[in-house]
Amino acid sequence: MALGPVSWLWQGLSRWQQGRVVEAAEAELGRLEGWVGQQEAAARRLAARLTARLAETGGEALVQRPYGWLIGRGLVQRQACADRRCDDGTRLDTGTDCENCANVLHVRRAARIRVAAEVGQELPGLDDAARRQVVEERLQSQTAADAKRFVWRREEARVREAEREAARAAAQERADLKRQAAAVAATVRQALACEDCGQTGAGGLCEACGCRRETETLTVRAVQLVAARTLDPSASAVDVAALEVRVRVAIDRKVAAEWAEFLELSPAELEDDQERADLAAALTAHSTVQQITDQAETSAVAAFGRTDEAQAEADRAYRTEQGRRWFQHNPTGEAAVAAATKASTTARDRVAQHLLTVRLDQLREQATTVRPTGQTGAGSWTDRLPELAARTLGADTTGAVIA
Structure with a gap:
C-alpha cells in the first residue's frame, strides 16, 4: 500500500536497491505509526507523500535515478517549519494543514509588508521594479541576520546543554563520593563496640x-x-x-x-x-x-x-x-x-x-x-x-x- 504509487520506479531497481528501499520504507512507516497510531493509516500517509512528491517532480517518467530519488526525496520527511510533525506543510498526526507553517507564512508576509512600507517612506520616488528590488534586498539581509542569530542561539543552547551535562556529572560524582563515604562510615560504625555492655562489632549499640x-x-x-x-x-x-x-x-x-x-x-x-x-x-x-x-x-x-x-x-x-x-x-x-x-x-x-x-x-x-x-x-x-x-x-x- 505504501509503495504502490512508485510501482513503476520499483521495476528499475536492483534486488539490493529494492532491499534498501524496503528497509527505509519500513523505518518511515514505524515513525508515522508513532504519530497516527495505526499501521494502515501510516501506509496511507506514506503513499500520499510519494504521490505528492511524484507530482512535484512531474511524474515517474522524469525520475532519472529511481533509487536516489526514493531514498533521498520520496520517502524522507521534509519539515517546512520547526514542528517535528510537519511534512511539507501537512501535520503527520492529523493530516491537516500545519498551523505553524501558516504562522511562518503570516510572519513572512507581515515582514514583507513592513519592509515595503519602510522603503516607500524612505524612497518615495522609486518605480515599482526598483522598489521590489530594494524590498527583496532588505528581506534577504534580514533573513541572513535571522539565520546568524539562529546559529548563535543554537550554539548557545549547545553550550548550556554541555554545562548542564557537566553539572549533572559533577553532582553524580559528588553523590557517588557521598555514598562511598557513608558506606565507609557504616562499616566503621558497625565495627564499634556496644556503648553499654562492650560487645564487639555491635555498631555502637547491641x-x-x-x-x-x-x-x-x-x-x-x-x-x-x-x-x-x-x-x-x-x-x-x-x-x-x-x-x-x-x-x-x-x-x-x-x-x-x-x-x-x-x-x-x-x-x-x-x-x-x-x-x-x-x-x-x-x-x-x-x-x-x-x-x-x-x-x-x-x-x-x-x-x-x-x-x-x-x-x-x-x-x-x-x-x-x-x-x-x-x-x-x-x-x-x-x-x-x-x-x-x-x-x-x-x-x-x-x-x-x-x-x-x-x-x-x-x-x-x-x-x-x-x-x-x-x-x-x-x-x-x-x-x-x-x-x-x-x-x-x-x-x-x-x-x-x-x-
Whole structure:
C-alpha cells in the first residue's frame, strides 16, 4: 500500500536497491505509526507523500535515478517549519494543514509588508521594479541576520546543554563520593563496640542494650502517664519522685513475673548462651513495659475524659450534631442519636487527649531533681530480675500501674 504509487520506479531497481528501499520504507512507516497510531493509516500517509512528491517532480517518467530519488526525496520527511510533525506543510498526526507553517507564512508576509512600507517612506520616488528590488534586498539581509542569530542561539543552547551535562556529572560524582563515604562510615560504625555492655562489632549499640534503652523510655512515659492520672497539678517534684519509685517497683515486679514465666517454658535453651539470655530478658522486659504503657495511656485518657471540660465539649458536640438541618425533622430518631453519640465520643476523646498532653508537658517541665536516696538507674535485666522476683508489693501500687 505504501509503495504502490512508485510501482513503476520499483521495476528499475536492483534486488539490493529494492532491499534498501524496503528497509527505509519500513523505518518511515514505524515513525508515522508513532504519530497516527495505526499501521494502515501510516501506509496511507506514506503513499500520499510519494504521490505528492511524484507530482512535484512531474511524474515517474522524469525520475532519472529511481533509487536516489526514493531514498533521498520520496520517502524522507521534509519539515517546512520547526514542528517535528510537519511534512511539507501537512501535520503527520492529523493530516491537516500545519498551523505553524501558516504562522511562518503570516510572519513572512507581515515582514514583507513592513519592509515595503519602510522603503516607500524612505524612497518615495522609486518605480515599482526598483522598489521590489530594494524590498527583496532588505528581506534577504534580514533573513541572513535571522539565520546568524539562529546559529548563535543554537550554539548557545549547545553550550548550556554541555554545562548542564557537566553539572549533572559533577553532582553524580559528588553523590557517588557521598555514598562511598557513608558506606565507609557504616562499616566503621558497625565495627564499634556496644556503648553499654562492650560487645564487639555491635555498631555502637547491641540489640539487647538498644532494647533496654527503649524499655527505659517506655518506663519513663508510663510513670508520667500514671502521675498525670493520679496526681494533682499542684503536686510537687517530691510527690512525683515518690510516685515514680512506686511505679518503677510495680513495673519491675511485673517484668520479673513475666520473665519467670518465660523461663518455665524454655529454661534449657538459655543456659549455655548468655548473649541469647540477655536478649531474651531485654525483649521480655520491653514487651511487658510496652503493654503497661499502653494500658496506662488508655486509663489516663479515660480519666481525663471524665473531667468537666471533656464532658462539656461532648455535650456541645452532641447538641450540635443533633441540631443539624438533616436531623431537624426527627432529632431524637435512631440516625440522629447515633450520629450525635459518635460526635460526642470523638469530641470527648479529643479533649481528653489534649488535657493529657498539657498535663504531661507540665510534668516534663517540672525538674525532677529530687530523687530518693539509694535509687539506681536501669541496669541489666538479667542481673536485676532475680532480686525483683523476691520483692513484695502492695495491691494499691500494682493496681495503680496496671489499671
